[in-house]
Amino acid sequence: MSNISHARVSSNAPYSEGVLNRSDDATIRSALARIPTTAALDLLKEQDPCQLVLSNVKTLFPLEGSIAGRARTLRFLPTRVDYRKAPGEPPNFRLLDATQPGDFLIFDAQGWPRGSVLGDMLALRAKINGAVGVATDGVMRDLVGLEGVGLPVFATSTFPVPSAPTLVAWEADVPVQCGGALVVPGDWILADRDGVIVIPERWVNDVIDGFEIFTKEEQFCRALLLDGLSLHQAYPMPPAIRPLFERYLSDGRLPSEAEVLKANGGH
Amino acid sequence: MSNISHARVSSNAPYSEGVLNRSDDATIRSALARIPTTAALDLLKEQDPCQLVLSNVKTLFPLEGSIAGRARTLRFLPTRVDYRKAPGEPPNFRLLDATQPGDFLIFDAQGWPRGSVLGDMLALRAKINGAVGVATDGVMRDLVGLEGVGLPVFATSTFPVPSAPTLVAWEADVPVQCGGALVVPGDWILADRDGVIVIPERWVNDVIDGFEIFTKEEQFCRALLLDGLSLHQAYPMPPAIRPLFERYLSDGRLPSEAEVLKANGGH
Amino acid sequence: MSNISHARVSSNAPYSEGVLNRSDDATIRSALARIPTTAALDLLKEQDPCQLVLSNVKTLFPLEGSIAGRARTLRFLPTRVDYRKAPGEPPNFRLLDATQPGDFLIFDAQGWPRGSVLGDMLALRAKINGAVGVATDGVMRDLVGLEGVGLPVFATSTFPVPSAPTLVAWEADVPVQCGGALVVPGDWILADRDGVIVIPERWVNDVIDGFEIFTKEEQFCRALLLDGLSLHQAYPMPPAIRPLFERYLSDGRLPSEAEVLKANGGH
Amino acid sequence: MSNISHARVSSNAPYSEGVLNRSDDATIRSALARIPTTAALDLLKEQDPCQLVLSNVKTLFPLEGSIAGRARTLRFLPTRVDYRKAPGEPPNFRLLDATQPGDFLIFDAQGWPRGSVLGDMLALRAKINGAVGVATDGVMRDLVGLEGVGLPVFATSTFPVPSAPTLVAWEADVPVQCGGALVVPGDWILADRDGVIVIPERWVNDVIDGFEIFTKEEQFCRALLLDGLSLHQAYPMPPAIRPLFERYLSDGRLPSEAEVLKANGGH
Amino acid sequence: MSNISHARVSSNAPYSEGVLNRSDDATIRSALARIPTTAALDLLKEQDPCQLVLSNVKTLFPLEGSIAGRARTLRFLPTRVDYRKAPGEPPNFRLLDATQPGDFLIFDAQGWPRGSVLGDMLALRAKINGAVGVATDGVMRDLVGLEGVGLPVFATSTFPVPSAPTLVAWEADVPVQCGGALVVPGDWILADRDGVIVIPERWVNDVIDGFEIFTKEEQFCRALLLDGLSLHQAYPMPPAIRPLFERYLSDGRLPSEAEVLKANGGH
């Protein structure tokens, strides 16, 4: 769809373009929005989950539940007297003008704490265009204004001076790092009170599909703990009681304490 | 005025004394209290605004709006066995007893995180004397007590042991650093949720005078964005639409989208 | 009592075992729960109070008042391919299953920020067993889940990946460091909004016994400050007005401003 | 020349290509190699010299004099399970194979301390191809091997594990940051014992041309100091003695102490 | 042998005791002493080598080649007024008195930079007893004295005050962390100019056995690079030229450039 191609604001970033089927995105977004980041990472535990966390990037405002979107990226570089702007149109303005519903904007500020990469006006433009969130490993400014906009924003802290004297928005829609994690345009981003993570496209369905059984297992184990059973007996679920869990899955019936103890071999 | 001279608690700090006209201070304070720190720094963008920020110094409690006052300063140095106290009367007690309405106390703790420079009793004395706030690049203690006092306080964190084993209040009303910024007695201090900044006396009227038009410009641009115009068309305000802004200033009339596009040359 | 001995999950930690009289613990806990950490440290000011603070360990949720309990400890070490688990049963599960009412769990994570040492299921087990709190100089995860459990928890931050890839729970009920402080099993732990501190057994009664007079003294001085007296006259209490304080202790009568000035020698 | 165009290993980096006249580079290199980094930065003092320093990037071996070359760049990003390699041929190998005489390789490792971006084999290939140096804001490994190769190398430290588990070489010959400075392919790099700096093409002749007079001025001032004159009289050169310096430039004659004092007005 | 058992200075550390055959240690030590840490880690690349590095622990003096020994460990904890010493005899003195030839002492100082864990007298005792080295993630003191002793020592830095006011040696011969790596008594420690690493017992023969072929492969590839071949052709060794390497192993004959190009398919 031509809409999408003009959405890419730099020509050297063919990432994901071909494979994205934007019509499914809304479905994925709402499925992910039910999943805590911790659950998603547990479901990705074979994929080196530490590499999927945007470290030290936290919500600036109280946040309910999870937010999910497709990564759109922006790369900042240090300013130099002869490069107060990047060549061409400023990519941050271009990216925000080209933002589409469901985009989650990821700003690679290289951890720089002394130049804000987002204030209320740019946040407003992103919000109007349908962005679901903005995250950076740098800082933002104008907490009152940003809160007024109402777009979920994630950063390491705040600093009241804009990025102009120290950082320059260099290019958009290219692979970046953010908080020590690789983010490629088209990746899925999931954020909640615990932080911001990246879910590569190839695993997003594993996460969504695995979440139901994951939740059931947590419910099952929590119920046993609430019955007074020990971690040894109940969590992480010992293989010996898995048949009782299968029964719970089929008929919703929780085992008695005696059943659990017996299954675990009486100790 | 004798009132002022006894307020200075060390004889070697003639900063600002001569030029201060305390009778105007209340007017300036209330004017500044309408201005966010981010706006003030934008209005000071030619003055190297990064140098005006007390880095990492943040409000310890929820805060509404802005707070402004004249800087009164206190310089801490590391304790040594032979200097558990500074020569003479403790300058922190003297400063707090000599605090006057409208003073904003700035404690240079050199970023030291393991000795609190303010607890509830000293905060209470400052409050009673009319201080508008206290900021330090060190730490404070007794959140419950400080919250009870109700004086706005700004610090890098908290630590429950007082400064005595590690820091000594050395002198008051002298130039200091705080959070990496130079603060000279008599400077204006402005603080809000985004942080704490210093506004040198010579620029305070520029900030106050510039704020009205600055606000109008933000309102104008925000309205255009809310109309769906792009950053390219609307913000930062392109020179081509400034006549439309002038019209808005004179009669409050916002331009239509078509007017903006036309003014910007149709692209 | 056999209950206690099975509570100790490693044989090499005889700390305090012999001297603990668990029947008094509830009394001590409720006495400590009235004391702010700052007051306790002031009462311990001869005992090098900086060494008693678990630095950078803060409550993850809003907290009312103080919480006190006996230290139970857990020591984490870095993971290695050949030591993904410690020898024997996992000590974190054993410790949580052996937790007893009034225990305050202290997890030594050596400040590691990238592996969570507590999530909601383990917190639930601790809560059911009567733990009063968990503190670590590492990180925790699942803020929503932890908040749901309702157990007070203290950490340096959050990280959404569990400790397994990077940390291994190595042994329980041994002396550890946490936040740069030594914590020995059986020590008292006291926590509030200002942080978490350790009170060695031998001084806990000093703290409890000293708190009443400490509070009276603070009330007395605060009243004088509220009367408009200077720090020089009122706080820290000058020796010259101590007789007035003694009178206050005996009959609750606060001195007049004139009485204070006279006692202080008229200046 | 076709040689140059194949030297660029990624198509999206047209920086400097058009304007470089490689035939002059050897001349510039040898001119720069006489200039200390401190002198170059003094000559660039109007260009915000702090932004030209690759902070914390230091020579790993004893170094004589200065080294200069054209920047060739390499950008690393964090590894992810699904991106153990960048798309296409590994750009670090391609860059090193395409290195040309006079190239100064700049590796943007984003300050990562736990994965080496250069060992002895790659250094050897760079050396054979004529590289004059390699600098990174990350780390290198194999000090013995690197010293054997003899190529000047600059890094923040060493770490004995290669980058593969944590960093991926992503693209070459694009603008990067290194040590907090912007480096664009084709920039001049100058390095000595004091560190590594970038000199944008447009100012390189200013530096070279200004160095002679700069050196003379330093010699002149040093001679006066060695004569026992004060900084007040001799350095930084007071305007009043500039005629004496002009005389020195023309005939090599240093002024007497009396001449200097007289020129400075006798004080 | 009773000698060994009294060498273990705490009863709760059965690590390795049973399996060590000290008579082989000298052979292993001299085999390891030929291997650079970087080569050992390359040979352990399937074992998560980053976890085997004692980060930031560097030699304090110029060092030739590699040093290898069995880990003996010492764990420091923070001092507290009531624990200026650990219970029982000071474990650091006991450990040093019980040091045996070939021991490599590892001091877990938890990264503490302000209390020295080794000075010249203790180093001398270790040296006399046959220690091959001492490494800590803390600091040491008395560079002149330590250099005089001549024992290789590795630390993060120096600090001239001993550990007594801030750290207490708590126990010896137990598992510890050092520089973020797990070290278990009996592990092999290998150190050179690049740093200090731990080689678990189970892999030490893999390292020793693999080193010869590893070295041959490096020599082979280096020779090809010196012939002017590209990394693409020569390093890391492409599978297509492995037969040429096998030939080199059997008869020492290096391939010609043409042979390599042909084997690699002519490109």
Added chain:
Amino acid sequence: MSNISHARVSSNAPYSEGVLNRSDDATIRSALARIPTTAALDLLKEQDPCQLVLSNVKTLFPLEGSIAGRARTLRFLPTRVDYRKAPGEPPNFRLLDATQPGDFLIFDAQGWPRGSVLGDMLALRAKINGAVGVATDGVMRDLVGLEGVGLPVFATSTFPVPSAPTLVAWEADVPVQCGGALVVPGDWILADRDGVIVIPERWVNDVIDGFEIFTKEEQFCRALLLDGLSLHQAYPMPPAIRPLFERYLSDGRLPSEAEVLKANGGH
């Protein structure tokens, strides 16, 4: 002597002036120059020696032995657009012009790493005036030039841009912090390879007087260790063998191993 009073470059610093007897300084300097910093701190172990260390301040060049001098101080503050210079004459130039033989210059740069507070020209002036060293908790520049001057210099690192854009020399000869230690003009400064420490005037004779016996004790214990005695028997010197040490002091005779064992009670 009028010479001294004009040496003080700011009027608000009466520290030590009255009590200094400069004629004794040369004697003290040469006595201190025989004492390592570690020995001096051991002799000051009752005076909280950690507070006497200028942390992270290290010699920039190879250094033999110890250097001692009287502290002259300089305090830097952050630059601000309206305070590019301090009021009055630049205090760094004034201090260096007023430097006297035996002065040890201490520059409080508040740990700032990005602006050099000393280059070769200023170092030359200090050297000519007889300074014995310069130490800062900031950075210096021009290693080649500084090495040429030959004045011992101590800093945290180097940075090639001068302080002017970021720091301003504010006042001289006032109490400062440096590396977290309080330094008052007139204090003694002692520096060697291990670092830089401050010795308050009142204790300098204790250090000098105590050093001889301290050295004897170290020699005695070292000799016992070299004889193969354990730390338990020999170091720190057990009270039971002190009579043997007294004998050694009187006649230089070292005890036999048997004598030591017997004195220590045979164990």
